[in-house]
Amino acid sequence: MNVSPDLFASPSDADTLSKLRHRLELAAEAEGLLDVAYTTVDSPVGTLLLAATRTGLVRVAYDIEDHDRVLDTLSQKISPRVLRAPKRLDVAARELDEYFRGQRRVFDLPLDLSLSTGFRQLVQRHLPGIAYGQTRTYRQVAELVGNPKAVRAVGTACATNPLPVVVPCHRVLRTDGTLGGYVGGPEAKTALLTLEAAA
Numbered sequence: 001m002n003v004s005p006d007l008f009a010s011p012s013d014a015d016t017l018s019k020l021r022h023r024l025e026l027a028a029e030a031e032g033l034l035d036v037a038y039t040t041v042d043s044p045v046g047t048l049l050l051a052a053t054r055t056g057l058v059r060v061a062y063d064i065e066d067h068d069r070v071l072d073t074l075s076q077k078i079s080p081r082v083l084r085a086p087k088r089l090d091v092a093a094r095e096l097d098e099y100f101r102g103q104r105r106v107f108d109l110p111l112d113l114s115l116s117t118g119f120r121q122l123v124q125r126h127l128p129g130i131a132y133g134q135t136r137t138y139r140q141v142a143e144l145v146g147n148p149k150a151v152r153a154v155g156t157a158c159a160t161n162p163l164p165v166v167v168p169c170h171r172v173l174r175t176d177g178t179l180g181g182y183v184g185g186p187e188a189k190t191a192l193l194t195l196e197a198a199a
Helices: 014-030 067-077 086-100 118-129 138-144 151-159 186-197
Strands: 036-041 048-052 057-061 082-084
Touching: 036 067, 036 086, 048 067, 048 086, 057 067, 067 082, 118 138, 118 151, 138 151
Parallel strands: 036 082
Antiparallel strands: 036 048, 048 057
């Protein structure tokens, strides 16, 4: 049997690679083999990694979090079947773009909150209730979820929020009104609060 040496050659041009990647994405989706799809998008707060399961958006990650490390964590916690597949994230990418352009105040995305459990997930479920352009303190959020003494635990829930921006932990401040910590860093938190205040 004669086999063309070109059959095993690596495709060298970007267009060919892109087409192959797209075919792989479609095939994996059609066969039900795509458990976690991801893509990256540019934003005013840097490149964001977006990841989604069939349930919904499961992760938004800043550059500072190391996208490769985030993907590795997703492969361990959810499934090793992780693939760059932007199509599943088209709506999320569009809504984030609208948010950063000041055209969206509420996200209408299905979310997968499976990366958080217990009290952390409870807090994260309540964060979208903080209206666009408004802020609350860690203490106020603790009271909102019915555990006024859990101020530190609220801080931890915000710090470990797997869906920053979309689940607006940036709207939660220290009791004295200072920023507090933020997964994307203080500059990103300031940028998001400034964006919302300007609307």
